[in-house]
Amino acid sequence: MSVSVGTPVRVLQMDPPGHHRTPRFVRGKEGVVIGLAGRMPDAERLAYGGRGPDQPVWRVRFRQTTLWPDYAGDPRDTVVLDLYEHWLEPRR
């Protein structure tokens, strides 16, 4: 697993119970890493009183047309989310 700026990624398609910070609308979708948001404590542990090591959080850009097949705006329109690395897999 190696993610860096410019890496094309896919967000894992999974639906766990509990608190996490990956919205439904990007799960299973493909985007590109545009920057490092920072190394942050894992929200999934913090939510239950834990801590654990800091995790890389990447800024991932998605084309609107990949998120919504019926997207009506400019095909170049995008959405950027800050996603924990453990929700991302590189795609080829």
Next chain:
Amino acid sequence: MQRIHDVGGLPAGPVDRSPHDYAPWEKKVDAIMRLMIGANLFTLDEMRRTIEELGPGAYEELSYYQRWIQAAANLALEKGLVTPSELGQAIETAKARHAEAASCP
């Protein structure tokens, strides 16, 4: 897995842009939260999780700060910072104080 707070892309009506001045009690909720997080007694993610756990009804029936104070109380209970009967007594005290203040000329 239903995640009621996860609304990105869901169908919804027009955005209601009516202005709203925060009521004093709403600011107090905010202050309580900030202090608890600032003192490392709560994390923001514990607060988010506790709000999410209020369930779908809370989103439909409660206002924003009603959800926050309810979640803050639940989290304080969960962490053993307060007990239900302490909260119950303090609520009765607040009601009595309000009734007394309202009856003063």
Next chain:
Amino acid sequence: MTHAHDGHEHEHGHDGHGHGGHAHPHPRQPDIEDAPLTWHMALTEAMAELIVQKGLCTPADIHRTLEKIDAASPAAGSRLVARAWLDPDFRARLLQDVNAAAGELGIDAGGIPIRAVADTPDRHNVIVCTLCSCYPRFLLGGSPDWYKSKAYRARVVREPRAVLAEFGLHLPDGMQIEVHDSTAELRYLVVPVRPSGTEGWSEDQLAAIVTRDCLIGTALPVVA
């Protein structure tokens, strides 16, 4: 953390509400006292009371925090943008690190990192938090209700143009939109393009046209 609860009468004077019989030790607050006390309002009072009683914070902490909440306003964000329009070096520093750049102007941007996203002539930025209500409140003050509403959060990531049009912002064809969803511990602030017709303006004049909504991306600065 354990704090013994004495279970006895305790001081109520910390927030100006006393049990002083008819002495009425606090200034009358008609807005509060004449309104019915809802259960959630009583719960809020109870929580404030208990956290003080248990030594988790002091009445002064609560007072100071309320003052801070009242003091925060979009003026801080507007000033950062106005300065960035006037000073290219400051702009570069703002885009690099908002919290540090704010510090240069004596503005406390808080402990959560804020990222400035700069509009260009062909790309417009808009911010949202689809999962909750993350907002750069240290620089913008309390968020408007609509920012926290399901309608805004649900729709602006899927039909940003329609939502912006409801706000009266009609972006020209050829203008690309980038929506920033604050899903982690990063907050966003939009730096709009300086409008033409503002040549020679002072920082104060410029700051006055950078409204809260300009900093969220749901409006553009307007030159009257």
